[in-house]
Amino acid sequence: MDRFIRALIQWQAVDRPAPARTLTLEQVRRRYADSATRSRGGAEPVPVASVTDQLLDGLDGGKFTVRTYLPLADRGRLVTFLHGGGWTVGDIDTHDSVCRRIATALGAVVVSVDYRRAPEHPHPGPLQDGIVAAEWAAATFTGREHVIAGDSAGGGLSVGISMHERDNGGITFAAQLLVYPPADPAMRSESIRTYATGYLGDVDDLRWYYEQYLTEPEHHTDPAIDLLNADLRELAPTVVCTAEFDPLHDEGVELADRLAAAGVTVRHIPALGLTHGFLLMADIVPSAATATSDVLAAVEEMLTSVPVAR
Numbered sequence: 001m002d003r004f005i006r007a008l009i010q011w012q013a014v015d016r017p018a019p020a021r022t023l024t025l026e027q028v029r030r031r032y033a034d035s036a037t038r039s040r041g042g043a044e045p046v047p048v049a050s051v052t053d054q055l056l057d058g059l060d061g062g063k064f065t066v067r068t069y070l071p072l073a074d075r076g077r078l079v080t081f082l083h084g085g086g087w088t089v090g091d092i093d094t095h096d097s098v099c100r101r102i103a104t105a106l107g108a109v110v111v112s113v114d115y116r117r118a119p120e121h122p123h124p125g126p127l128q129d130g131i132v133a134a135e136w137a138a139a140t141f142t143g144r145e146h147v148i149a150g151d152s153a154g155g156g157l158s159v160g161i162s163m164h165e166r167d168n169g170g171i172t173f174a175a176q177l178l179v180y181p182p183a184d185p186a187m188r189s190e191s192i193r194t195y196a197t198g199y200l201g202d203v204d205d206l207r208w209y210y211e212q213y214l215t216e217p218e219h220h221t222d223p224a225i226d227l228l229n230a231d232l233r234e235l236a237p238t239v240v241c242t243a244e245f246d247p248l249h250d251e252g253v254e255l256a257d258r259l260a261a262a263g264v265t266v267r268h269i270p271a272l273g274l275t276h277g278f279l280l281m282a283d284i285v286p287s288a289a290t291a292t293s294d295v296l297a298a299v300e301e302m303l304t305s306v307p308v309a310r
Contacts, residue, residue, distance in 0.1 A: 001245060002273035004285040009200060009275075020205040025119070029089045036094035036280050043283040046100035048072060053092075056136055058116070059128045065114040066133050067092045069099050075107025077303070078144035079177075080134040082161075084152025084277070086209025087118045087126050098151070098279050098292075105296040106303075109144065111137040115157070118213040126153075126213075127160045127224055134161050138171050145174035145303055148236070151279050152248075153209070155181030159255075160224030162235050173236040175302050179295060180243050180252055180276050183227035185210055185220045189250035199245045200275045206247060227255055237265035239298045241291070246276040267298045 001009075020028045049070040055063045079102055083095040092099075092114040103110045115121075115129035138146055148171075150158040155178035165171040187207065196203040214220055223230035228251065238259055242252035256268040271278055271291040281288040 002287045005275055012200060020208045032085060032089040033094055039280045039284060040097055041284040046104050048100055048103050056132055058132060064116050064129050067112040069103040069110040071103040071107050073107050076144050077106050077108035078137060078141045079108045079110045079147045079149050080137045081110055081112045082130050082150035082154030082157045084154045087153045087213040088209050097283060101292060102296060106300060109141050122215040123213050123219050127157055130157045130161045131164055134171060146171060147175045147177055148173050149177035151179040153182060155179055156227060159227055163224065166234055175299055176236050176238040177299050178238060179241045179279055180246055180248050181255060182248055183251040183255040185214060185225050191250040192247045195245055195247045203247050228258060232259050232262040232264060235264050237302050239267045239269060239295060239302060241269040241271055241295045243271045243274045243276050243278055248276060267302060269295050269298050
């Protein structure tokens with residue numbers, strides 16, 4: 001395990017966070033936001049050409065925000081990004097540093113989606129907001145290689161968006177980027193048991209997130225949620241990144257395998273020594289910064305070297 005990660009785990013063990021289900025929703029959200037702020041360690045934001053926020057109309061008549069980053073060196077790419085946080089916490093502010101890194105590394109316009117969260121907006125609300133945002137991005141920034149991307153819950157949403165666009169003759173994505181995505185709402189993998197607690201996260205919190213997001217029994221078998229049993233054929237070439245010490249590790253590996261078995265071009269990047277959420281640690285954990293660079297380099301290679309990606 002990375003020595004910085006080990007130190008963070010030891011520090012957390014002294015004052016173990018309360019389970020999410022024992023807190024109010026606002027407390028859980030504030031705790032996540034505060035953790036994201038601490039993870040930046042006071043680092044200066046990666047510079048981009050501009051950052052703008054805009055309201056979009058949701059399918060239900062409500063509104064949500066997208067934040068658009070224009071890169072300093074534009075290479076004609078577009079990334080629609082869905083943040084992590086168990087569909088319940090996190091927002092465009094917690095993942096600002098991630099989007100800036102993506103824009104800079106890929107020379108891409110990045111549209112970060114502040115989808116409305118559970119439990120106020122359970123499934124399929126966040127997915128629908130993601131679909132609206134991706135289609136807005138494609139219509140606004142035309143003629144660009146379009147990557148659908150997300151970390152954790154946002155990675156799962158990204159696959160759901162890809163399947164929707166495939167099935168409805170919509171966007172043809174150039175690539176998918178899925179960083180430690182959830183793929184099995186039944187939580188059956190060995191890594192769920194091995195890393196259930198004490199690895200900067202807790203499986204009971206993950207279970208609570210699912211409880212907020214999936215409010216109907218049939219949601220658990222929806223292909224947009226149960227990705228390991230979904231039809232994954234004809235999706236875009238995909239970079240899947242898994243963290244070694246992550247409850248979601250095994251299902252991320254299995255998702256990569258199932259994508260490959262469905263004929264999708266797949267590159268699996270194992271982030272050795274790291275835990276779930278490492279993208280947010282890139283400013284304070286050197287190996288997290290390296291892993292983030294490796295993941296984005298794999299997307300770059302996929303866009304430039306894999307013919308089917310075009």
